[in-house]
Amino acid sequence: MSKHGPRRSGARTVPVPLLVPALAGLAFLLLPLVALLVRAPWRDLPDQLTSPEVWQALRLSLLCATSATVLSLVVGVPLAWLLARTEFPGRGFVRALVTLPLVLPPVVGGVALLLAFGRNGVVGQWLDAWFGITLPFTTTGVVLAETFVAMPFLVISVEGTLRAADPRFEEAATTLGASRFTAFRRVTLPLIAPGIAAGAVLAWARALGEFGATITFAGNFPGRTQTMPLAVYLALQNDPAAAIALSLVLLAVSIAVLAGLRDRWMRAS
């Protein structure tokens, strides 16, 4: 292949030992997506997609993923600031703990959530006894499971942006009479907004696709805890065509997110 048509001036040819595996890897990533498109029941698609079950699952997925992202922002951005801008004993350890859900199998996360917030869990039993709050197998449980898995993406992204941002802007704000919180709110936050947005999109995408922790902690109840990935899995058992249709919807959402990322934020960071 490289012998064929030497590229201009011949200096920039790609070595075969690199080119072949690279193309194989690319094909491996693309083929399943192509297969999804090839085998899609295009004729039945309008019927599939307008069924109330699909809309219910999609609506629930979007609602839960968005809620999980908002929750991640509310606690994740301050956590990222703490990790990036303060010194405290054991900070490295805390940082490792925050990133643990990134590598933890989501099912294990679901089991851990059950043990913490389940009806008989470490915290859950008191929530039930004192406030009558039950989290597992509820829509709130879905949000919690998704937050648990998705928040580390946000924290890591925001912390990286904070570390890259010049802390002297905060100092300048301080000399102008701003408290540390005012400096954060009025100077740092606008400066790291692109990083926060990128982290939020990553977290949102991760939450949207969440399966293992959700099904373990929140179960699979249509209309209440059955998000799109769960619906796809269930449909695959008895109605493969529906599973493909649902998958196409998720694929479309993912591509839209990616396009948004590239145009708006990837370039900024």
Next chain:
Amino acid sequence: MTGRAKASGGPDEGDMNDTGGPATGAGRTVPAREPAVTEPPGGRCPDGGLDARLVVDRGTFRLDVTLTAAPGDVVALLGPNGAGKTTALRALAGLVPLGGGHLRLDGTDLDRTPPESRPVGVVFQDYLLFPHLSALDNVAFGPRCRGASKAQARALAAGWLDRMGLAEHAGAKPRRLSGGQAQRVALARALATHPRLLLLDEPLAALDARTRLEVRAQLRRHLAEFEAVAVLVTHDPLDAMVLADRLVVVEHGRVVQEGAPGDIARRPRTDYIARLVGLNLYRGHADGHTVRLDAGPAITTTENLSGAVFVAFPPSAVTLYGERPEGASARNLWRCEVAGLEPHGDQIRADLTGELPLAADLTTVAAAELGLHPGAPVWATVKATQTHAYPA
């Protein structure tokens, strides 16, 4: 044949030679190893102005600098890179905690006051204008933080921008401003909180040479109008001498000399300052008109002194000969060797080693006639009347 070449006059901006001035009436100077400062020329003001001893420990580096200034004073901290000037400034602003000493401003102790509560304004080296805010909102930021309403703060900021001649740039984001404009916005931002102490960190360093000239003149005007204490940090002696009433020279975390710019230029006390102002400086022991240098030969001077002294003379006072001048007295005549040559303004500066290491200025023509090149032997002489000796 005896080649002779006399450096032509034309002092450049660095050469401030005192020709035969009497050794009296000089600014207060401090011995290099004794930074304890007592009385500045302005007089210490117990109630007004700045009274500080800044001690900061940073591992192997220790800053111990005493600074006093009356309201209206502009003090320049001058020193080489790494001398601790910026650390001193940050300590004044409260961005670095004091490891010792004290800090009083207008009679109020600020040692334990957090930076946001100090009546201190800072112009940072690269300005640090908030990139997401317009020039107007940058200037309004301080008043807003100190309790003004949004409308009040903006009105105040508009007034400051107008004073700086930047009214038409009020809506511009910092990246749209030129270096000089950004510098003025930064100054307006610092002044808008009505600080009692204005700190400027290398205020002209980020500007190119042409803008610098213009901005320096403007800054000088604004500093002259400022009624409280201003402290600026710079490594550029010209900036320091143009902008400040008083120089405090800092080396290795210590004050090595302070006084009026002219006095420091005439009577440098360290090699660093001597190089800055373009003088050859030696330390020695005087006995009448003869000063025996600590390292090397003796120099004959016009001053009649005894004890430890400094002797200084400008490179332009040095005359070079290719061979030992006939009939010349042996006084102030040294055998040297050319170590290096470099252009200096419209002249050549020769760096000499040998009996007495020194710098000499001469014209290009003279350098050619003498056939100067690195390694060439030369004889250097200086007239006693061109030297200046003063007590160390």
